[in-house]
Amino acid sequence: MASKVVLIRGKGVLKEGGDIDQKKLLNMYNRGIQILMDKQNPKDGLRLIFQRSDKVGIKINTIGGRKLSSRPEVSFSLAGLLQESGIQQKNIIIWDRTNRELREAGYGLNLNRSGIKVYGTDTKGVGYDSQLTSHLNIGSLFSSIQSSKITASISLAILKDHGMAGVTAGMKNYFGAIHNPNKYHDFNCNPFVAELFETKLIKRKHKLTILDSLIVQYHRGPSYHARWAEKYEALIFSLDPVAVDHVGWQVIEKLRAKKGLASLKEEKRAPVYLKTAEKMGLGKANPEEIQIIEEEV
Amino acid sequence: MKRRQFFKTAGGTTLLASTGMMNRTSAFPALLMDFYALGGEANLSKVEARYYKKHPDREIECTLCPRLCKLGDKERGYCGVRENIGGKYYTLVYGKACSIAADPIEKKPLFHYLPKSSALSIATAGCNVNCKFCQNWEISQVRPEQVQNYDLLPRAVVETAQKYRCPIIAYTYTEPVIFFEYMYDTSVEARKKGVRNVVITGGHISPEPMEDLTKVVDAIKVDLKAFSQDFYTKYVRGELQPVLEAIKIVHKSSAWLELVYLVIPTLNDSSDEIRKMCQWIMKEIGPDVPLHFSRFVPMYLMKNLPPTPVSTLEKVHKIALDEGIHHVYIGNVPGHSAESTYCPNCKNNVIERKGYSIGKIALKGGRCKYCNNPIPGIWI
Ligand code: SF4
Numbered sequence: 001m002a003s004k005v006v007l008i009r010g011k012g013v014l015k016e017g018g019d020i021d022q023k024k025l026l027n028m029y030n031r032g033i034q035i036l037m038d039k040q041n042p043k044d045g046l047r048l049i050f051q052r053s054d055k056v057g058i059k060i061n062t063i064g065g066r067k068l069s070s071r072p073e074v075s076f077s078l079a080g081l082l083q084e085s086g087i088q089q090k091n092i093i094i095w096d097r098t099n100r101e102l103r104e105a106g107y108g109l110n111l112n113r114s115g116i117k118v119y120g121t122d123t124k125g126v127g128y129d130s131q132l133t134s135h136l137n138i139g140s141l142f143s144s145i146q147s148s149k150i151t152a153s154i155s156l157a158i159l160k161d162h163g164m165a166g167v168t169a170g171m172k173n174y175f176g177a178i179h180n181p182n183k184y185h186d187f188n189c190n191p192f193v194a195e196l197f198e199t200k201l202i203k204r205k206h207k208l209t210i211l212d213s214l215i216v217q218y219h220r221g222p223s224y225h226a227r228w229a230e231k232y233e234a235l236i237f238s239l240d241p242v243a244v245d246h247v248g249w250q251v252i253e254k255l256r257a258k259k260g261l262a263s264l265k266e267e268k269r270a271p272v273y274l275k276t277a278e279k280m281g282l283g284k285a286n287p288e289e290i291q292i293i294e295e296e297v
Numbered sequence: 298m299k300r301r302q303f304f305k306t307a308g309g310t311t312l313l314a315s316t317g318m319m320n321r322t323s324a325f326p327a328l329l330m331d332f333y334a335l336g337g338e339a340n341l342s343k344v345e346a347r348y349y350k351k352h353p354d355r356e357i358e359c360t361l362c363p364r365l366c367k368l369g370d371k372e373r374g375y376c377g378v379r380e381n382i383g384g385k386y387y388t389l390v391y392g393k394a395c396s397i398a399a400d401p402i403e404k405k406p407l408f409h410y411l412p413k414s415s416a417l418s419i420a421t422a423g424c425n426v427n428c429k430f431c432q433n434w435e436i437s438q439v440r441p442e443q444v445q446n447y448d449l450l451p452r453a454v455v456e457t458a459q460k461y462r463c464p465i466i467a468y469t470y471t472e473p474v475i476f477f478e479y480m481y482d483t484s485v486e487a488r489k490k491g492v493r494n495v496v497i498t499g500g501h502i503s504p505e506p507m508e509d510l511t512k513v514v515d516a517i518k519v520d521l522k523a524f525s526q527d528f529y530t531k532y533v534r535g536e537l538q539p540v541l542e543a544i545k546i547v548h549k550s551s552a553w554l555e556l557v558y559l560v561i562p563t564l565n566d567s568s569d570e571i572r573k574m575c576q577w578i579m580k581e582i583g584p585d586v587p588l589h590f591s592r593f594v595p596m597y598l599m600k601n602l603p604p605t606p607v608s609t610l611e612k613v614h615k616i617a618l619d620e621g622i623h624h625v626y627i628g629n630v631p632g633h634s635a636e637s638t639y640c641p642n643c644k645n646n647v648i649e650r651k652g653y654s655i656g657k658i659a660l661k662g663g664r665c666k667y668c669n670n671p672i673p674g675i676w677i
Pocket of ligand 1: 364365
């Protein structure tokens, strides 16, 4: 069966001046989940993915600063939908590696018992596991958020070109869940992205990928360069972590072609880890086995 | 632990401060997250790195080691301790020691360099390779914000060495190449005060910085981890050839050189590989560079193999002697006769060792007391 990937465009979701049209963003989320889960009501769709008792981690990527990170409006809208579907507010954590990066991306930290939590792994009392997780070529300490504070995970990732990986999207976002991501950038991050994803702590908990493609850095990523950042105004959803990243890759390639840039393959940095992931049975990387549903809201 | 708190540990080490190095009872004390308060910042330096090129669009290329990391703004190199900030490259660990101890020089091991001396040994977090058998992964395979760092600028390192009567400073435990600027400046400072410098390295460094380093340090011990690229690719994540080049550079310089080879069962212990390495040593750097074969014990990501049998160590020891290397040692087997130094001419024991303790030294003016044969090394 083909893997479904839903690409929702929301023209105008980024208003002049950079603010987000909150209503439009919510429509994008609702429509994306409706189509992905074949449910009239997005809440029902989310209930098919998460259990009420779940502690849900929304792993965002804030390394790119305010200009190229999942903005609070984007992650909190998703958290709001989760709440409406029955997940308790106190059981939702929006998180990344460090508090500094979260703050720089515009987040206020919240560690209170009530309310949606927002914090980094480097928070006092959080930190990394004391025991190594070892799997194939991976040997890492996991953020205790990923290993013990959540039961289900959403990768809410920024879609970016990446100098070494080719593309950084939903799977590679989990590099931010371990203590030593710098050790896994050789060989276009292959097989490391796939092997990290296959560790129990990710594979068993990962439920949903959403690629925040409001701004897509299609060249010279992963840092922000206005010249090669496209206002793409899309969210891309899938339950298949490989297929969604494959679609993200194609978005980047199209933008690169439109701007007359060489393809990632030509630059010898195609995200080959996707094929590896497919071989490992983590999802589909063959376009013929990916059903893309595109809609404008 | 309070800064500069001292206590004795096994093996003759006096631990000054460490975030995990010597304390093996705790699984990962290096990750002392109570170092952070919510919203607090890590204790990192921001000192411009040496050996890098600037490229357009705020990109840089680090040329310190053979990895030649090319990085965009806000990215860090493979070693995790250097960061591109707005198109300028910075070391984050200058003056940020995460482990400080006074060790016997024999522990490095350096056997032909000032025996019985104490070396103030320092390290920062980080490493430019990722050996699956790393003994110090708690500090080498982490980023500097994941350990507790002690502010210890070069002058303070030298003062600490003097205060605790260490005639030597050793840059060790992790990979000193990645804290090059800190090591270099400390070495310069140390020399001014008559304190010597030794470097314990994997030798995964570019030629230019290695040449520069040899001008300010006195001895370098290189860990040659295998003699095959395949091993370096699979278990070290580095390259063999640059290490061999680095060894040649040290040999040509005025710095004293010793080599260590960790013998890992089935992976780098074949007679053929050992013989080829010894032949390379004989051809390129000669018979007088001491060679230590060290016993592997399972750790980090390599727990599936047994410790190296002593018989294997004895086999490789014999190969090296047969190939003509004069000073071959067996390490991590306390009490083994191959811990001692023998005169290659008369075969008498000229430096008796048992673990890190030294017994009789039968040298006079750097020569064998029995036959007057010169024994290579730095003895005074
Ligand atoms: S020293 Fe570090 S940043 Fe520089 S090339 Fe080596 S691994 Fe990369």
